[in-house]
Structure formats: structure tokens, C-alpha cells
């Protein structure tokens with residue numbers, strides 16, 4: 001006898017909006033990168049009606065942005081959040097600004113170490129994050145998760161990706177109807193990494209992943225930002 005099983009409706013329509021969430025592979029001789037571990041933990045989740053697409057970027061100048069280009073074209077996300085590790089940070093750090101400089105203290109994972117090279121020749125000096133960083137900060141504080149606003153993403157691969165992302169979104173948004181928003185967040189080292197580092201601050205992986213979920217929820221539910229709370233101690 002033939003049994004016909006009605007097809008199950010998909011949990012999310014294929015056209016459901018998505019968030020592109022990226023992390024990096026380990027760099028600088030470290031064995032893990034909490035940015036990628038936390039991003040992986042959120043893969044496939046639905047947050048504020050948006051499916052999370054998780055992807056790893058290589059910690060390499062140039063190649064990282066080519067990977068990002070492929071991901072942007074493939075997924076057409078409505079929001080992009082790139083995550084990286086910053087071992088000196090003690091909280092989840094919302095980056096305010098990306099600058100047009102590659103200036104590496106250590107080689108990237110391909111052995112390339114640019115000094116005072118623009119990310120985009122003749123590009124603007126800087127781009128602000130288009131994510132509501134203060135709303136994100138407040139949401140984290142309300143959950144008791146250590147957080148701050150950072151005024152520099154450095155000049156290594158994270159800033160390179162942040163600047164490249166904002167440059168691409170600026171071009172895309174000049175043509176498209178609904179603007180695609182994007183930004184960058186740095187996360188602290190994991191407790192198990194502290195022994196290998198000369199820095200002390202750290203945060204457990206579950207708290208980093210929870211923090212990123214809170215950040216995405218806030219970013220997706222606030223289309224504008226207002227000065228709600230002072231961002232940093234300095």
C-alpha cells in the first residue's frame with residue numbers, strides 16, 4: 001500500500017532573511033579562536049526572524065575579504081556581524097569605527113605582514129559601524145555580560161575585514177533599496193587560552209556565545225541608535 005506523507009512545511013521559508021555571522025580561524029600561534037567557536041555555536045539559530053549563517057574567515061589580509069565577497073553574494077544577508085578575538089579585552093567589545101590602514105605587528109596566517117598599507121587605495125579614511133552599538137551595549141549590560149564600546153579595532157586582519165565590509169556595504173547600499181547594516185565585535189580570550197598569553201582577561205565560551213546572541217537580537221530589533229549610555233571608561 002502506498003502511504004503518502006504530507007510534506008512538512010519548512011521551519012523557515014527559503015527566502016527568510018538571514019544574518020551573516022563570521023568568526024576567524026586561530027592566528028598568532030594560538031590553537032583556538034573563540035570568535036569562531038562562538039559563531040559556530042549560533043549557526044542555524046533563528047534570532048528576531050533571521051536565520052544565522054555562520055562562516056569562518058581566514059586570518060589573512062586579502063583572502064578574508066574575498067571569502068566575505070563570496071558569502072555576501074551567496075546569502076544576500078540583511079545584516080552582517082563579523083567577530084574576532086582581542087586577547088586584551090575583558091568584555092564583548094562593540095567596535096565603533098574601521099580605518100583604512102593595514103599595519104600588522106605579526107604576520108597573518110599566510111605570512112604577510114603589511115605596514116602602513118591602505119585596505120582600499122584612495123578609499124575614505126574610515127567608516128562607522130552601521131549597527132546600533134549603544135543598544136547592543138545596553139542589552140549586554142542588562143544581561144550582566146561584561147561589555148564596552150571600543151574606539152579602535154586595531155590595524156590587523158579584524159580592522160581589515162571591518163573596513164572592507166563597510167566599504168562593500170556602502171557600495172551595495174548606494175544601489176539597493178533596503179540598506180544592509182554591518183559591524184564588528186571583538187571578544188575576549190577563553191579561560192584555557194590565558195596560560196598561553198601574557199594577558200589575563202578572559203570569558204567562558206558559553207558567555208561569549210550568549211553575548212553574541214544578545215548583540216544580534218539588539219541589532220535586529222533597533223534600526224536606529226541613540227546615546228543611551230556612555231560607551232567606555234576612558
Ligand code: PCA
Pocket residue numbers: 024027033035059083084085086153154155156157158159
Ligand atoms: N583577531 C585578529 C584577527 C583575527 C582575530 O580573531 C584581530 O583582532 O585583528
